[in-house]
Amino acid sequence: MTTSSTAPSVSSVAAYAAPAANAPLEKISVPRRPVGEHDVLIEIKYAGICHSDIHQVRDGWGEGIYPMVPGHEIAGVVTETGPGVSKYAVGDRVGVGCFVDSCRECEACLAGQEQHCAKGMTGTYNALDKNGEPTYGGYSTHLVVDENYAVRIPDGLSLDVAAPLLCAGITLYSPLNHWKAGPGKKVAILGLGGLGHMGVKIAHALGAEVTVLSQTLSKKEDGLKLGADHFYATSDPKTFEELAGSFDLxxxxxxxxxDMDAYLALLKVGGAFVNVGAPEEPNSLNMFSLIGGNKTLAGSMIGGIAETQEMLDFCARHGLGAEIELIAADRINEAYERVLASDVRYRFVIDAATI
Structure with a gap:
């Protein structure tokens, strides 16, 4: 496979970055490495805004690397390939999620669990690559990435609604797949936001009986349209009485x-409570809430490359894309405030043509 002669390599690209913790994002230029032997150059078409972007921009998860260009929900088109690339050709529709490299040698990497790399995956942004250079994410016009860390976006998915699947989609698909959500299983999705709305869609498509647990009933109509069978308000104490011992997952x-003890009480014997949300503050629980009923408290972090491709193919087969609000790049700061106010249904997506 040869390097494209119609789309020369780029050495710097336009991007939106936070210059410091808690500072508004602004337009800058950032470097992109030359296209290497196994690299592809992606012209980014769309980039989703994930709540984790806000956590990291504002140092919520620890000290960040600035200037920080967020964005790990990336959908675009290959415009150049390195001479050793075999997976993709110029014109292919591809996506990039939360990481762009890993050691490729540890037990996790060899098992297709690159997100759990023993040496640490290389984040798509707010990380240092193997050369010690900072990575810059998808709020930009182009990205260079090793072909093995890109995934193919099926033709059945529009790029704008596919972009959020690269984080929100795989974040929900992986635990639903691992804990075998499907016919005969009662599954609750706690929170109906950017992540939760994809959880409802995917759990429904897998054949599970789906309940949404949300603070209020304000999104009930949406939840039912997305595929939920039931919808309850967690602000109502009667919810916890009525649903005690109800859920497999x-x-x-x-x-x-x-209140982990209250939520663990909603599980059946042998049920599992899986966290994909990541609060900045620690949580606590009474261990008897787990011991009684042989219950499992677990976490799940995105998915590996193979499972991400599996998720995209599944979503394409079932016609599942994210519910999005498309915005221009100059509205990113406004979008952040609206995310924090839960004023989006259900994912902001940046049109990269406006960067």
Missing amino acids: IVSTVSAPL
Whole structure:
């Protein structure tokens, strides 16, 4: 496979970056490495805004690397390939998720669990690559990535609604797949936001009986349209009485501390409560809430490259894309405030043509 002669390599690209912790994002230029032997150059078409972008921009998960170009929900088109590339050709529709490299040698990497690389995966942004250079994410016009860390976006998915699947989609698909959500299983999705709405869609498509647990009933109509069978408000104490011992699986997308004892009581014997939301504050629970009923408290972090491709293919077969609000890049700061106010249904996506 040869390097494209119609789309020369780029050495710097336009991007939106936070110059410092808690600073508004602004337009800058950032470097991109030359296209190497196994690299592809992607012209980014769309980039989703994930709540984790806000956590990292604002140092919520530890000290960040600035200037920081967020974005790990990336959908675009290959415009150049390195001479050793075999997976993709110029014109292919591809996506990049939360990481762009790993050691490729450890037990996790060899098992297709690159996100759990023993030496640490290389994040798509706010990380240092193997050369010690900072990575810059998808709020930009182009990205260079090793072909093995890109995934193919099926033709059945529009790129704008596919972009959020690279984080939100795989974040929910992986635990639902691992804990075998499907016919005969009662699954609750806790929180109906950017993550949760994809959890409802995917759990429904897998054949599970799906319940949404949300703070209020304000999104009930949406939840039922997305595929939920039931919808309950967690602000109502009667919810916890009525649903005690109901669920085989609860997937929590909430990024705030919870009353874990109350939620564990909603599980059946042998049920699992899986966290995919990552609160900045620690949580606590009474261990008897786990011991009684042989219950499992677990976490799940995105998915490996192979499972991400599996998720995209599944979503294409079932016609599942994210519910999005498309914005221009100059509205990113406004979008951040709206995400924090839960004022989006259900994922902001940046049109990279406006960067």
